[in-house]
Amino acid sequence: MLNELLPNVKWEKMINATLETLYMTGVSVLATFVLGIILGLLLFLTAKGNLWQNSMINSLIAAIVNIFRSIPFIILIILLIPFTIFIVKSMFGSNAALPALIIGAAPFYARMVEIALREIDKGVIEASRAMGASTWTIIWKVLLPEAMPALVSGITVTAIALVGYTAMAGVVGAGGLGNLAFLDGFQRSQNDVTFVATVLILIIVFIIQFIGDRVTSSIDKR
Numbered sequence: 001m002l003n004e005l006l007p008n009v010k011w012e013k014m015i016n017a018t019l020e021t022l023y024m025t026g027v028s029v030l031a032t033f034v035l036g037i038i039l040g041l042l043l044f045l046t047a048k049g050n051l052w053q054n055s056m057i058n059s060l061i062a063a064i065v066n067i068f069r070s071i072p073f074i075i076l077i078i079l080l081i082p083f084t085i086f087i088v089k090s091m092f093g094s095n096a097a098l099p100a101l102i103i104g105a106a107p108f109y110a111r112m113v114e115i116a117l118r119e120i121d122k123g124v125i126e127a128s129r130a131m132g133a134s135t136w137t138i139i140w141k142v143l144l145p146e147a148m149p150a151l152v153s154g155i156t157v158t159a160i161a162l163v164g165y166t167a168m169a170g171v172v173g174a175g176g177l178g179n180l181a182f183l184d185g186f187q188r189s190q191n192d193v194t195f196v197a198t199v200l201i202l203i204i205v206f207i208i209q210f211i212g213d214r215v216t217s218s219i220d221k222r
Contacts, residue, residue, distance in 0.1 A: 008190040013180060018200050020094045021176035024166045025204070028101035029159045035106040036158070037151070039065060040113020041139065051125075051135050069107040073165050076104050077172055097166065097174035105162050112154035116147040149220035156212025160205050167201060177201050 039061060045051050046058035071079070077100045081091050088095045120143060128138050144151070170178025177197040185194030 006192040006196060008184070008188075008192050009196050010184075013184070014177075014193075014196060014200070017175065017177045017180040017197070018204075021163070021166050021178070021201070021204065024094050024097050024101060024169070024174070024176055025159065025162050027098055028105060028162050028165075029155065031098075031102045032105040032109050032158055032162070033155050035102065036109030036155075037113055037144075039106060039110035040117065041143070043110060043114040044117040044143075045135075045139075051138065065107040065110050068103055069111065071104075073100070073104050074168050074171075076100050077169060092173040092175075094175045097169040097176075100169065101162055101165050104165060105158055108161070109154060109158045112158070113147070113151060116150035116154060117143055119150065120146045149216050152212060152216045152219065156208060156216070159208050159212070163201060163205055163208070 042052075042061050043058065043065065046054045046061070048055065048058075068076070077097075080100045080103065084096050084099050085091055087099055090096050124142055124146065125138060128142050133141070166174065166176050167178030167181070170176045170180070171182050173179065177200055181194045181197035184190055185192075185197060
């Protein structure tokens with residue numbers, strides 16, 4: 001019955017494409033989470049009135065974040081082709097998509113991290129400083145724990161955006177469901193392939209959102 005409704009869908013290829021999408025999304029989300037927190041912390045800590053106040057460093061980091069956050073992802077992939085080839089020795093396949101995915105998403109998430117840190121009551125930070133806490137203690141014991149619900153919520157939004165980025169990366173040969181939908185679905189006019197790939201992407205997005213919402217609710221003590 002299923003084969004009659006979806007005659008062009010090759011399920012083994014669809015499963016492999018789904019695994020490639022999950023791989024690209026998982027690795028890029030992990031790297032984005034780490035890099036985004038580092039960049040967000042630097043943006044926050046070097047801002048005026050904060051622990052590492054330094055207008056030059058803050059302006060430099062902000063400029064880098066704004067530049068890479070503003071470049072459309074499909075153009076970013078093309079711009080990074082020489083860098084990608086240097087890093088992974090190829091411009092095709094799942095690994096070749098990772099540099100563009102991470103560089104495209106980390107600045108976006110960094111701004112979310114900065115906003116989350118700004119929402120923390122400055123009185124809590126000042127109280128920690130008054131008790132003699134070091135900067136690193138404040139980061140690990142105050143800033144990150146206080147901002148964690150917003151950080152998880154932010155990485156959930158970013159992860160969903162990355163699923164969309166993997167689909168765009170697939171158009172230029174990165175593999176995954178986007179690549180399958182474009183090559184087998186669009187170019188060969190096999191609408192059932194495009195439909196199934198789209199449904200699978202939606203399922204991945206719904207699962208990410210569900211997990212993100214549950215984790216955020218469990219750690220938000222307000």
